[in-house]
Amino acid sequence: MTKPRPEPAGREARLSRASAGRFSLYLRHLERFEQEGLTTVSSSQLGEALGITHAQVRKDLANLGHLGQPGIGYPTHELIWALRRRFGIDREWAVVVVGVGNLARALLRYRGFRDQGFRFAALFDADTRKVGQRAEGLEIMAMERLGEIVRSTGANLGLVTVPAEAAQTVADALVAAGVRGILNFAPIVLRLPAEVSLVNVDLAIQLEQLAFLVHLAGK
């Protein structure tokens, strides 16, 4: 394990989405290693878990500072927290959900979110019949209250789980309410101001990818 060279200033902000994706995987595997009682992990163990070379692991993790020691490895717990700090998930993020259908109900029960420091702060739906009902312990509120509630809860992130035709209107309302990032499950391309971050979860694309991989594997 070679000593990492100091990185030029501003390097952090230039991390690509691809590297960001890999850091999530590091985090997931490191958490598993820690659960299994490993206090240190080697770049080879991490490389094997992620399916990349140990050289790439060392290069990636050099970004986080001088954590690894030659012949010993990385201290598991410290590396997890270095990654969480880097991601900005060493604190709790409050999330609002717009559109309380089956998908939202599945997400509300999804243990992974809470484990990673995401807290559902409030639920909203345009359907007045749903307003006042509860889902997973949270009251479903009218869209008109979005701005007020985003401000009072300090929510930064919004989950859009409405049908495609409603998604842009909902995204605009979330932006107006002051949300800084949107996780969009609707299969449309949202138009957002540059200062609002967007991650799309297009489930049809994921299934297409799979079909494509199977198609290629069968050649």
Place this chain on the structure above:
Amino acid sequence: MTKPRPEPAGREARLSRASAGRFSLYLRHLERFEQEGLTTVSSSQLGEALGITHAQVRKDLANLGHLGQPGIGYPTHELIWALRRRFGIDREWAVVVVGVGNLARALLRYRGFRDQGFRFAALFDADTRKVGQRAEGLEIMAMERLGEIVRSTGANLGLVTVPAEAAQTVADALVAAGVRGILNFAPIVLRLPAEVSLVNVDLAIQLEQLAFLVHLAGK
């Protein structure tokens, strides 16, 4: 638009997952252009839609054969079908779903799948109270019938929407039943034989990515 050079044999199989992801986006935007009545599209239009350079568009699409014409562009409909053939989605894929909770119900209603040629062939659940019930017009079947039904429907793909602790067992059962690809929504790392393709949809990772982007944007 320069004439593409002939590609060496085997090039197709070496397409990375990243390129595969981009091809899905091409398809999505081309379908929208076709709906809007555009019979030809330029590499600049596609580049703008995808947020990449027109040079990259031309390079990507050269893989599909001699479709583009200088000063005219690509014929929209032909390009869509060239992409669908390349993906192996110029035909219907039958899909089985294991684990009929809220997430599965949301996916069954998800219009995007049907539009892209994916057909839900059968549903399975380990919970005997659910067996015999219906969801979106399909009967929920006992796990014991998985092998028989996969064979009789010719299903190639399996969706795993069970809790993390059940996912590996379910994946093993799908592999034994003859499924060739798995779309996994459970937040664990599945171990599969090399000949079975896997795409993971880790929803916590998607939300982490978003937090990370917001965190960086706020610096």
